[in-house]
Amino acid sequence: MNATATRRALLGLTSTLLAACATEQQGGAATLEGGPLLRIEPAAPAAGGRFAQGGLALGRVPAGSKVTLDGKPVRVGPDGRFALGFGRDAEADARLGVTAPNGRTEVRALSVLKREWDVQRISGLPQSMVSPNAQQMARIQRERTRIAAIRRIDSDLPHFSEGFVWPAQGRISGVFGSQRILNGEARAPHLGLDIAAPTGAPVRAMGAGQVLLAEDLYFTGNTVLVDHGRGVVSLYAHLSRMDVREGEVLQQGQALGAIGATGRATGPHLHLGLHWLSTALDPQPLLPPL
Ligand SMILES: [Zn+2]
Numbered sequence: 001m002n003a004t005a006t007r008r009a010l011l012g013l014t015s016t017l018l019a020a021c022a023t024e025q026q027g028g029a030a031t032l033e034g035g036p037l038l039r040i041e042p043a044a045p046a047a048g049g050r051f052a053q054g055g056l057a058l059g060r061v062p063a064g065s066k067v068t069l070d071g072k073p074v075r076v077g078p079d080g081r082f083a084l085g086f087g088r089d090a091e092a093d094a095r096l097g098v099t100a101p102n103g104r105t106e107v108r109a110l111s112v113l114k115r116e117w118d119v120q121r122i123s124g125l126p127q128s129m130v131s132p133n134a135q136q137m138a139r140i141q142r143e144r145t146r147i148a149a150i151r152r153i154d155s156d157l158p159h160f161s162e163g164f165v166w167p168a169q170g171r172i173s174g175v176f177g178s179q180r181i182l183n184g185e186a187r188a189p190h191l192g193l194d195i196a197a198p199t200g201a202p203v204r205a206m207g208a209g210q211v212l213l214a215e216d217l218y219f220t221g222n223t224v225l226v227d228h229g230r231g232v233v234s235l236y237a238h239l240s241r242m243d244v245r246e247g248e249v250l251q252q253g254q255a256l257g258a259i260g261a262t263g264r265a266t267g268p269h270l271h272l273g274l275h276w277l278s279t280a281l282d283p284q285p286l287l288p289p290l
Pocket residue numbers: 174190192193194270271272
């Protein structure tokens with residue numbers, strides 16, 4: 001037998017083995033017709049199929065499957081859909097594991113694009129907003145604990161995968177991820193998108209959802225949190241006015257308040273935040289291009 005014939009024979013053997021595996025897989029009720037268990041893609045329309053730091057991804061597995069991200073469980077909806085997010089400092093490699101109800105498993109390695117972050121210097125903030133006193137710190141701590149509890153909510157609302165709209169019209173005055181220097185002191189990175197607009201201009205829900213909180217907080221002023229499901233929650237800060245209450249159900253684009261400068265703000269703007277559970281994401285790539 002010459003080399004080509006040997007290769008053909010080996011290929012023939014491989015096809016037979018693959019066919020056998022495929023038959024076995026089709027025996028399992030929960031597979032997607034014997035194909036891959038996992039479908040996952042960036043939620044950002046312009047991402048070109050690439051996952052990136054600060055990005056939201058949408059996945060689908062057979063209903064009842066278990067999913068892990070770098071070994072940690074990810075909750076999957078009753079319909080098999082799930083969300084996951086990559087933080088500002090996410091590692092370049094992520095590993096997604098899937099175990100279907102029939103025991104079939106799949107592991108997918110995802111590469112996460114590293115991004116460059118700006119440095120933003122802001123001066124002229126009241127010193128109490130840069131270095132709060134003990135009493136203010138106690139309030140801040142209480143609010144952080146409360147927000148952290150809200151960030152553990154992982155509801156079955158389906159709106160996280162329905163796309164998003166701009167919550168306000170205006171100039172982008174601050175981008176996600178920038179290193180912050182406030183009154184000359186290094187502070188935590190800016191984990192949201194700032195849209196500057198006149199006080200009183202409407203602020204709308206970027207997606208349909210349910211209000212988790214509508215309150216005045218120390219740093220973010222009048223703040224509304226909206227749950228879109230599977231841990232995806234948007235945040236609207238510094239509002240001059242809140243027109244919704246906790247528990248209220250909102251349609252996409254529904255007005256929830258008005259632009260303002262409450263909390264730690266140097267002028268009227270909307271600070272738009274987006275989280276997947278405790279991971280802050282960049283809202284901008286999820287919004288229609290400007
Ligand atoms: Zn901001």
